Amino acid sequence: MFKWMTGKKTSEETKTHSLSVEELKEELKQELNACSDLTFRTLTKEGKKILFCYLSSLIDKNGLDQDILDPIIKSTQSKWTPESLAQILPIAQLSAVNKLKEVIQALIEGQIYIYIDGEPYGLLADAAKTVERSLEKAETESLVYGPKIAFTESLLGNINILRNNLKDPNLCMEDLTIGTRSKKQAKLVYIKGVADDENVNTFRQRINDLDIDHVADSTVLGQLLESNSWTVFPQLITTELPDRISIALLSGKVAVLMDRSPDALYGPTPFFTFFESTEDVYMRWNMGFFLRMLRLLATFLSVLLTPAYVSVLTYHYEVIPSPLLVSLGQSRSQVPFPPVFEALLLEFIIELLREAGARLPTKVGQTMGIVGGIVIGQAAVDAGFTSNILIIIIALSALGSFTTPSYLMGTAIRIIRFPIIIMAGLWGGIGIMVSFCFFLIHLIKLDTLGRPYLAPIYPFRWRDLGYSVFRIPPKYLPYRPVTNHPENPYRFPPKKAKRKKDVDE
Incomplete structure (x- = not known):
């Protein structure tokens, strides 16, 4: 009915049975610094004192009265021991413990310690009572197709989903425990026979190995x-979508x-994984292919x-067609700043508007983003701070970064624009190529849980292209992604997918 948690005796641990x-x-009281919600209640049955210790802010008081105190008070047994007590308590999770350190940790987690003198x-x-919110739609990862349910802060609820x-x-x-002072429960989740043991x-x-x-x-x-x-590039993905975790595990x-986290973490996640959306799976493959290429x-x-x-405006005027060159010249005729300063100023304003809109309440934030962008953009052109063409380019660049399904990767894309703009202002096209080469080398050197970050491009694995870079019909994807090194490489037998399914053939 209950499990033992006594463990091995050490000289540094206080045993509760040595105390009255x-x-x-x-x-x-001393260990918990006499906190105000530490509560004691004592009952006397057949000449024996029974002590109940708990933190009143963490327990379900109705459960304490109905499932613990009421059965003990109504019991007529004459001999009171932990074994006999366990027989009358209608509680599924009972454990035996005699270490003071474990008792304190259990009290913090919302359990009740019952000690017979x-x-x-x-x-x-x-008898823990946790504050939880009901199941809701995903907010940061909005979807048109597919399940809308999102994880909550309850670990048990997330496991149930x-x-x-x-x-x-x-x-x-x-089961895992994370943190040395504030311990949090966690679950390492994988499918045995599919996930690689090394991962x-x-x-x-x-x-x-974390010591924090x-x-x-x-x-x-x-x-x-x-x-x-x-x-600046994230190497693991956090998501609030249970179906995304299911697809990743498979x-x-x-x-x-x-526990107390509404997002799940999973890996290994190469670079192109951050551009995948669960909608790519739920839509027809050609639609998913188009949307992924668009991203x-x-x-x-x-x-x-x-x-x-x-x-182009700083070093390479010769590549601009003559009609467009005239338009550019007229647009920038009143701008007193060099192109690099003009671009950095507008990029900074766009980021400022985006951050202000994200921090304000939802309705005010949306109005701030739209009205602020229009008003500031038009005022900047009228005042001669920037040109009309750059306003269009900056807006397209901002929209392009927002198409990334992963918020972290979208933010990384916006950040790396700044050093590339500075290099373009210093060395022109050569500066852009140097920047791209630097970031490419950097991506090649990165890894995710020990796996190549730029897979399946480097190292090249053509089988995985249908999962990451492209989308192809599902019946041509009998293999699981090679990048994950799955123990079971097949999703389904390849020969079955090629058989005709019509009954009359």
Whole structure:
């Protein structure tokens, strides 16, 4: 009915059975700094004192009254021991413990410690009351097609959602504890027989090697687990979509769910994974192919358009067609700044508007972004601070960066535009090429959980192109992505996909 948690005795650990009820109270008060919600209640049954210790702000008081106190008060048994007590309590999760350190940790997690004076150990009863929100639609990852449900801050609730999505007996969930001072429960999730053991071991080892007081969220955990902390490019993905985690697990990846975090973390995630959306799977393959190509092209233009404008106007006038050159000259005739300063100023204003819109309430933020962009853009042109053409280019660059499904990658794309613009202003087209070569070399050197970050382009794996860069009909994708090194390489037998399905043939 209950499990033992006594462990091995050490000289540094205080055993509760060596303390009387009053001494145990004093020890707990001292360890918990006499916090105001530390509550004690004592009952006397058949001449024995039974002590109940709990933090009133963390427990369900109705559960305490109905499931613990009421059965004990109504019980007529004559001998009171932890074993007999466990027989009358209608609680599924009971555990035996006699270490003061474990009792304190359990109280912080919302459990009730029941100690009978003179007995070698006490019982921990789970009566935690957690503040949770109901299931809602995803906010940061909006979708047109596919399930709309999102993760919440409840670890048990998130596990329930994931279990309902993946009814696979090989779905494994390992218990982890993150943080040394503020301990948080987490689950390492993978599908046995699909996920590569090396990926699982790497994830597990990096989490177990963490020696930090507190990890606030899975986004913070991702930063702590990354191989390169100095790069602007994220190496692990956090998502609030359970179906995205399900698809990732089935492809051989590994995920981590944290308590009190509404996002799940998974990897390995190469560069092109950040441009994938679950809508690509739910739509027809040709539509998904078009949208994915649109995202990649928009990202490329977002990085290139403004530096190309600066480079052409500063060093390479000869590449501009004559009719357009006249229009550019008239547009910039009243602008007193060089192109590089003009571009940096407008990029800064766009980022300022975006950040202000994100921090304001939703309705005010949307109005701020639209009205602010129109008013400031028109006023800047009328005042002679910038040209009409650059306003169009900056707007297209901003739109291109917003097409990226991953918020972190979209922010990284916007950040790297600034050094490329500066290089274009210093060295023109050569500066742009030097910048692109630098970032390409940097991406080649990065890894995600020990796997190549630029896969399947480098190293080149043509089978994975249909999953990452392109979209092709599902029946031509019998293999799982090679980049993840799955133990079971097949999603379905390749020969079955080629058979005709018509009954009369």
